[in-house]
Amino acid sequence: MRVSITLLGRFGVSVDGRPVPAADWRRDRAAALVKLLAITPAHRLHREQLMEAFWPELDAEAAGANLRKAVHFARRTLGAHELITLGNDVVALAPEAELSLDIEQFEAATRAALKSRDAAAFERAADLYPGQLLPDDIYVxxxxxxxxxxxxxxxxxxxxxxLWQRLIAHDPTDEQAQCALMQRALDAGNRVEAIRQFNQLRDNLHAELGVGPSAAAIALYEQALALSSAEQPDPSDRIRASLAWGLVHLQSGEFDRASEIARDTRNQALAANLAREVGQASALLGLSANMQQRWPELFRSEFIEWVRARPTFVRHVFDGHLCLSEFCLCSAHGHAGIAAQSRELLAVATEADSVAGRGLANLLLGEVALFSGELDAAEALLEDAEDQLLEAGAVAGRVLALERLAEIALERGQKWRANRLILRGLGEAEATWLSPHLNMRMQALAVRAAPSREKAAEAILAGDRLLTTGACQPCSMALRTASVIALVEAGQLQEVDRRLADAERIAGMWHGGPWAAALWEARGVQRRAQGHEVRALAAFDEAASRYAELGRPRDAARCLARMGTGANAA
Known part of the structure; x- marks a missing residue:
């Protein structure tokens, strides 16, 4: 019997040339058993090792029963009893079959290529690595x-x-590979290709998040711009170089210099009518101000100045401030000050007859009302904001309004309506350079609004694919905590600790917001599922207290309800 197993880039099994349909692996533990045995060098493990890997929280009797079920369903899916053997407390994969694994083929080809140093051998070995190991199981x-x-x-x-292009395909943020390709293009006199490579690197590093190319990459880029050519550099090229240098200063702690570069670059982008670059320069300015703990004052002055002087670009300036505005809004202890400032901004926008300004001010007011538990008022404000932002062409702001309206639908138990709003938001988000941020936020709601455990698992998997290198950490928090709670409720406890550890690391880097409370709530859900009721109650109580401090009564009431204290205590 011949068994072939694919583990790189995807999971697949064929027996005697017959592929096992992916749908046949309905039992997660059956698939996991085959995967773990496949990656184990001898393809065999003691039953206690398997029980510890899959069911560490269960006693030996319960874990043993689960293992026997997993073996049974794995055999049935593979279509042959002898492909999973269990004897002398050892479970083995295809001990008497001809077993072929792509990871072993890749390793053998790699050893041969490194030994021969033959270019064709390197290409052949690289062909055998189409993607990372089991990418749909990143939290196992x-x-x-x-x-x-x-x-x-x-x-x-x-x-x-x-093989630099292949390396970039697997890791788009690899600067050594990008710089090598830029240097190759420069050596060939191809400045256009060198510029393209730099822009690809810059985009993949998510420069708008405060993570930009290195000084070495920028220097190569500037060499490309300096090459004499009949074709004059696009104005956006020099603006991108300037933004990249601004990020270098930001990362070095030279916040005043970064702010100066941001303002100069934004003026250049305005002159060239480059909307995205206006937003990115605004983001750099906002990050610098946030590092100096003066972002709220900057945002207020920016909003008023741009609504009055350059209303056409208001939405692009706000795009640059989006993540910080949401971060600071969610971090507020009580919302009276933000509500007052938002009403002031609404008055300024109304006086200036700025539709985008009114939409953004109403968006902020709607969010304040939502966090304060005033759902009807929030819904009215957010619907007005969506209409105004649609009229103004402010895509990112409109997606935020849809996100908050979907949250209101979830609060009211209207998952069907929430899912309609989520689909609209995801579709709209693709039209903006902020789509990586907005998609993560909407995907968090997709996990919460899933009508079944199967749909929740699909939404979590789609969300995991968004958590790439350089993904916006603040925007990822709601997705991470929502995924944790959904997994616990589905009984998938083995995937939870890693996710919570990642979320706690990010929360420690970005102090503020509702994340500490959300993490306590998720821990409470986990502890209850583990049978630690006293610890669960303590976690829910802590979460409720933190939500209450932030002026979020409905979130606090939910945590109290989890404790079983009901509406009276809330």
Whole structure:
């Protein structure tokens, strides 16, 4: 019997040339059993090792029963009893079959290429690594080490073979590869290609988040711009170089210099009518101000100045401030001050007859009302904001309004309406450069609004694919905590600890917002599922207290309800 298993880039099994349909792996533990045995060098493990990997929270009797079920369903899915054997307390995968695994083929080809140093051998080996190990299982702990080792092996292979394009395909943020390709283009006199490579690197590093190219990459980029050519550089090229240098100063702690570059660059972008670059320069300015703890004052003055002087660009300036505005809004202890400032901004926008300004002010007022638990008032304000932002062409602001309206629908138990709003928001988000941020926010709601555990699992998987290198950490928090709660409620406890650890690390870096409260709530859900009721109650109580401090009564009431104290205590 011949068994072929694919683990790189996807999971697939074929027996005697017959592919096992993906839908047949309905039992997660059956698939996990085959995967774990496949990545184990001898393809065999003691039953206690498997029980510890899959059911560490269960006693030996319960874990043993689960293991027997997993073996049974794995055999049935593979279509042959002898492909999973259990004897002398050892479980083995296809011990008497001809077993072929893509990871072993890749490793053998890599060793041969590194030994021969032949270009064709490097290409052949690289062809055998179409993607990381089991990408749909990124939060499974026992895959961490083999996945990392295979990624490192692939990187070693590609660097040794000078296969820079392939390396970028697997890691778009690899600066050594991008710089090598830029240098190659410069050596060939191809400034256009060097510029394209820099822009690709810059976009993949999500420069608008405060993570930009290195000084070495920028220097190569400026060499490309300086090359004499009949074709004059596009104005956006020099503006991008300026923004990149501003990020270097920001990362070095030179906030005043970064702010100066941001203002100069924004003026250049305005002169060139480059809307996205106006937003990105505004983001750099906002990040610098936030590092100096003066962002609220900057935002107020920016809003008033732009509504009055350059209303056409108001939406682009706000795009640059979007993440920080949401971060600071959610961090407020009580919302009276923000509401007062938002009413002031609404008055300024009304006086200036700025539709975009009114829409943004109403959006902020609607969010304040939502957080304060005033759902009817919030809905009216957010619907007005959506209409005004649609008229003004302010896509990012409109998606935020749809996000908050979907939250209101969820608060009212209207999952069907929330899902309609989520689909609209996801569709709109693709029209803006902020789509990586907005998609994560909407996907968090998709997890919460899922009508079944199967749909929740699909939404979580789609969300995991958004959590790439450089993903906006503040915007990812709601997705991370929503995924944790959904997984616990589905009984998938083994995937929770890693997710919570990642979320807690981010919350520690970005102090403020409702995240500490959300993390306590998620921990409470986890502790209850683990049977630690006293610890669960303490976590829910802590979450309720923190939500109350932030002026979010409905969130606090939900945590109290989880404690079983009901509406009276709320």
């Amino acid at each position: 702990d026992w895959l961490d080490t083999p996945r990392t080792l295979l990624q490192q092996r692939n990187t070693e292979l590609l660097r040794a073979g000078g």
